Amino acid sequence: MTKPKANIGVVGMAVMGSNLARNLAHHGYVVAIHNRTHAKTEKVLADHGHEGTFIGSESIQDFVNSIDRPRSIILMVKAGASTDATIAELLPHLNEGDIIMDGGNSNFRDTIRREAEISAKGFHFVGTGISGGEYGALTGPAIMPGGTPESYKTLGPMLEAISAHVGDEPCCTWIGPNGAGHFVKMIHNGIEYADMQVIGETFELLRAAGLSVAEAAETFRKWNEGELSSYLIEITAEMLAQADPQTGAPLVDVIKDRAGMKGTGTWTVQTALELGVPVNGIAESVFARALSSHDDLRTAASVLTGPDRVLEVADRESFIEDVRQALWASKVVAYSQGFDEIRTGGEEFGWNISVADAAKIWRDGCIIRAKLLEDIRQEYSADPQLVSLMAAPSIAPKLGEYNAAWRRVVVAAAQAGIAAPVFASSLAYYDMARAPRNNAAVTQGLRDFFGSHTYERIDTPGHYHLEWSGDRSETKISED
Structure with missing residues (x-):
């Protein structure tokens, strides 16, 4: 009896790749899977083979031959040299019109290069941003594919099926040619950096004002029920409420204050500098992570003096509300800076990216999904040429309403000696942008x-x- 051919293949059976393969299988697709170390392929089949139809292959040739033509192959391997090596291994076994999709966090300039090289050989190359982490890959991520429109006709329906959905709308759409998909995912991650940093600054201010970790967790939980509702606010509340399994203390208090990064935030800032787009808040969040890991600097600076990092708050509830308003305003600035870079980059690289579409597919599935994104989608749909989100009709009045609280928070942080680089730089960006004349x-x-x-x-x-x-x-x- 002839074995069925796979509808699509996935190379790379680490957690993201295996979860994406399982997601495809859950949606009725026959999925070919392969990993450089065959034991990982076997483990996926053993643990999850009952979830759908998988075809596991030990050799790359058998893997390619198991997929129906025109073949669609998703790479979920480490960005950089590993991606190039896997592509080189695949190419001799492909036929004209086959599609290779890179679903890793590749630099969009590498994607531009790869697409040019691979399209010249008669194949399609689709650089695709995927956001949502391990859970999203399994249950429905936000997906940002680039490449040719022709490749999207084949690959798009499968990606849309497995993506997150808002109502009937998939959180997946064709972004633009060659590197556009990875470019938009890069900006997504840059906004994510700023969002997480300003959440951290918020927590530090709440603690300095006398809130316990448990009270801070409850504050974030309440905020998640209103206009700040978002995935990151939701999981901040959950993370802060977690006790350390070893000591019983709040887990956040035993985690070393040393943040890592994998490059996408840095690329966002580097590209913004090249494009001449100010992304102050995003840049400060990257530098904050760098400083947190600069052990020699922190040791040397420990001799420096300043305020004691304690806030004297006369009305705690009023201060908490001030911080909430400042947090919303600073988040808006991060989105505004990111969307400005998307708009400018789309023009610079000839991609004609729809900013409204980017906002639309970020409404669910991705890490920065938030209630605010529906408002952003509507604003850019109404005015595709909107230069700054801050000036949008539904945004500008609220920024004005929250201005006084935003300033009080920045002043309070400075007076107490609490570093709040994203709060402060976002306010500076707002003031510089609105100034009739600057320095x-x-x-x-x-x-x-x-x-x-x-x-x-x-x-x-x-x-x-x-x-x-x-x-x-x-x-x-x-x-x-």
Whole structure:
């Protein structure tokens, strides 16, 4: 009897890959699976083979041959050299029109390179961002595929089926050509960095104001019932309520305050610098993680003096509400910065990314899913050219309403000696963006003084230079 061919294949049977394969099988697809170490493939079959139809293969050739053409193959392997090595292993066994999808956290520039190389050989390459962690991969993640529209006709229905859904809408859509999918996932992770950092700053402020860990957990739980409702707020409440299995103390108190990172937040900031997009809050969150792990610096700085990091709060409930409002405002700024980078990057790389679509597929399944994203989707749907989320009709009035609380929180943190870099930088971003005139005139005057870099005037077009070391006369250098 002829064995059935697989509808799709997955390479890489670590937790994310195996869960994604299981998700596909749960939705009725026949799934070919392969891992460099065959024991992992065997374990998936032994533990989860009853959940659907899997075809396990030890060799890459048998794996490819077990998939119906045109083949769709998902790579869930380590980003970088491992991805390139797996692609090189696959290519000799493929046929024209076959699809390779990279579902790892690859750098979008690597995806652009790979897509060019692989499409030249007659195959499709689809760089795809997948968010939702291990649980999301199994139950329904947010999926951000790039690549050709033709490849999405084949791969898209399967990805949409296994993605999270909001009503009947899948949290998956075609993002754009070559590296667009991984670019949007990179920005997602950058926003995630800022979101987690400002949540950490919030916890530190609540503790400094006298709340116990249990009271802070309950505060986050209550906040999750309102406009701050989000996955990260939800799991913050759960994490803070967790006792240490060894000592019975709050688990958060025995976790070392040293945060790791895998690169996507750094790439978000690096790319923003290249694009000239200010992402202050996201950048501060990356630097905060770096500082937390800079042991030599922290040891050396332990001799420095300052306030005792205790907040004297006259009305605790009022302060908690101030922090809630400041947290919402700072989260909005993180989204605003991220969406500005998506919009600008889409223009720079010729991808024509729909910012509304990005917001739509982030409403469920992904790590930054939040109640706020439905409002964001509506704003960008109404105005696809919206430059700043902060200026959106449903957002700007609330930022104005929360302004005083936001400022009180930043002041309180500074006076108590509590570092709140995302709260503070987000407020600075807000103030710089709204200012009718900022201090860049000083910078440009200094640049012209020491480097003859010229300056522009407010009263007439053109670029000018002042003879600083001479008679201080002004020369018009160019007309534009």
